[in-house]
Amino acid sequence: MRLYGVVGWKNAGKTGLMERLVSEITGRGFSVSTVKHAHHSFDVDHPGKDSHRHRVAGAREVLLASRNRFALMHELQGEEEPTLEDLLTRLSPVDLVLIEGYKRDQHPKVEAHRAETGNPLIAPDDPSVRAVASDVALTLDRPVFDLNDTAAIAGFILAEVGL
Template identity: 75%
Template sequence: MRVFGVTGWKNAGKTGLMERLVAEFTGRGVSVSTLKHAHHSFDVDPPGKDSRRHREAGARQAMLSSSNRWALMTELRGAQEPTLADLLARLDPVDLVLIEGWKRDRHPKVEAWRAETGHRLIAPGDPTIRAVAAKGDPGPLDRPLLDLDDTGAIADFIAAEVGL
């Protein structure tokens, strides 16, 4: 599987870019999966639902299934968070996996950056960031600068980078 990431600081536009890239690539006939890193406790299972009750009772894994989708939830119960490589190995094969987050991992990435957030660029000193997709002027760069709103150009860049 080809892997490419979208990284950046909070409110840089990562999730919006991911959403647009998934739509762009699937529109081109590319099969896509995504991985999103959460920096806080999250739960996709609402309180009171049967599967939530199973997990709260101590189940290590709870699987939900319907005619539309299935989901597997795993409780770490104090165990180490799986690595990105471990999580990628659990995905079904697709043409492209887009990863949101995981700034410090070594996969290739595009950095989403917006001047209005006031955050510094991550790209300087990080060779895994192959391009910056910006809204505003990030200043001089030693790698390609893309318009954060030009999803097609960003998708073209990623496709060229991963050989799609």
């Protein structure tokens, strides 16, 4: 499976870049799935709904399905957080999996960077960051793209993964 990540500090533009990349790459005819790491508790379910009631009652997994989509909720119930590698085995085959977050994993990545956040670049200390998408000009030992030049960033990623 071909993987490419988007990393960066909070408010660096990761999610916007991910959204634009998915649109651009699928528009070029490739299938894309995404994985997003959340650093906090999250819920895709709503109190009072049947599926939520099943989970609260103690179900280990709840599969919610309709004619348009399905969602599998798995309660960890004290287990350790699954690794990215474990999660990837649950995805159906696609041309490319874009991963938001998981900056410590060693898959190739592009770093989203906004100068206004005041955060340092990740790239200088991480060789898995193959390029930077920034809102300011930078001089680095790897490609630097305008954060809003989605077509160029997508082209770079597709070339990197051989698509």
